[in-house]
Amino acid sequence: MAQQYASEQPQGLKNHIEKVAIVGAGGTIGKVITEQLLNLGKHTITALTRADSPNKLPPGIEIKIIDYAYQASLVSALQGQDALIITMGTRAPPEHQTKLIEAAATANVPWVLPNEWGYDNSNPNLREYNSLVRDKKAAYRAHIEELAKSSWIGVTCGFWYEFSLSFGPSTYGFDFANRTVTFFDDGNTRINTSTWIQCGRCVAQLLALKILPDDADDQSPCLARYRNQCVYVSSFNLSQRDMLGSIMRVTGTTLDDWKIVFEASTSRYETGLEAMQKGDMMGFVRMMYTRNFFPDGCGEFEKTRGLLNGVLGLPREDLDACTRAAVEMAKVPKVS
Incomplete structure (x- = not known):
């Protein structure tokens, strides 16, 4: 994709993410991410949750009930959202993430943060050894790109x-x-x-970046620079x-x-x-x-990948x- 600039976009087109949907907002990492988004105060947060979910959701967010058996409920919940954050436990059915990715594409959600939290799963040496997860997360990323409606950003934070x-x-x-x-x-x-909190800060600060550089001379951080890539924090x-x-x-x-x-x-x-x-x-x-x-x-991925801590102002x-x-x-x- 050729580099785009905010100055070339139609008048009135927003250059920041405003509406963020999150799956798993009541879970361990999802709750922390949601709290950090709320603390930053730059986004409207919507939690997508099942009707039978036992998790208690943080106050200050909109709640939309979804049913993975009905794809239309996922699409409806994602209409108008600028970004989708997926946080799921290890026991969650893998097809749920696929359904969310496809619903995001149908609803034209521009950005998806897939269930990437953890070690450097873009490292082929780790994927080769960890056969239980080998290429599964890469497959989710590839599916997002194949649908060609959303862009993904993976967050690698280590364990x-x-x-x-x-x-x-x-x-x-x-x-x-x-x-x-x-x-x-x-x-x-x-x-x-x-x-956990550093990971939450990372997501909040990442989604607070402007989407496109202002013009060809603008070298400041923006989401477009991390499109379809993993970012690394520690x-x-x-x-x-x-x-x-x-x-x-x-x-x-x-x-x-x-x-x-x-x-x-x-x-x-x-x-x-x-x-x-x-x-x-x-x-x-x-x-x-x-x-x-x-x-x-x-x-020790900071030696080979570098860290985004400084760009995101992480303490x-x-x-x-x-x-x-x-x-x-x-x-x-x-x-x-």
Whole structure:
């Protein structure tokens, strides 16, 4: 697509996104994104939700009930929207995202942020290893482009820091209850990881950018520069050893209080794969997380992709404060 400029558009054509629809506004990341959009105050927010959804939606947004069995309900809910944000849990039927993408095209929604949150799934090396998700997200992007009505922007933020640190040994290797940590290889491999709120800020600030550059001389940030691309943001670039250092500061513990176990990342990946193939989905979690800690640098995407933090004005976060939140989250029993 040839570069367009605002100065060449018809008189009165708006150059900013005003109306944003979001699916999953009551979910974990969807709620945070919605709250950050509301805090910024530059958009009208509409939540698309099923009638039987148990999630409580944030105040200050319009609510439209949809039924995935009736495509017309999706199209109707998306009429007049400038952007669609899709946030869905891992158990959501994959065809739901396809239906939303097709409804956005029918309703002529210009921008779609697909369910992209997480590791760098545009990296072919990660897609090759993570066979359960191999090319699925790429297929959603391709479908948006094939329909030729919307443009997509993928948000790559790495794994969520507080959630991953608090979840247990299958993710970042930490077992708070038993004060044990499994270091993958030597524990020095660095990755990019983000907090929920940083991801929410990213989306809010991204959608607040003007759509087109004013003219050929305008080099300021705008959505058109990220059309059909992934953008990369991060809260922290750190290793497991850095995480442990923060945990010890927060909890007042020392190395003597922790048991450290070492495991080769390739072996951990293979055992996770074997467990997954036997029906243990925690095996998939171990496999997916461990792959990002391979020493090939796939998990440290800021070195190869660069970060949009500065362009979006994202703040520098306090590592220990975020670690403290993870320590508190770890005390809450996990719901199976």
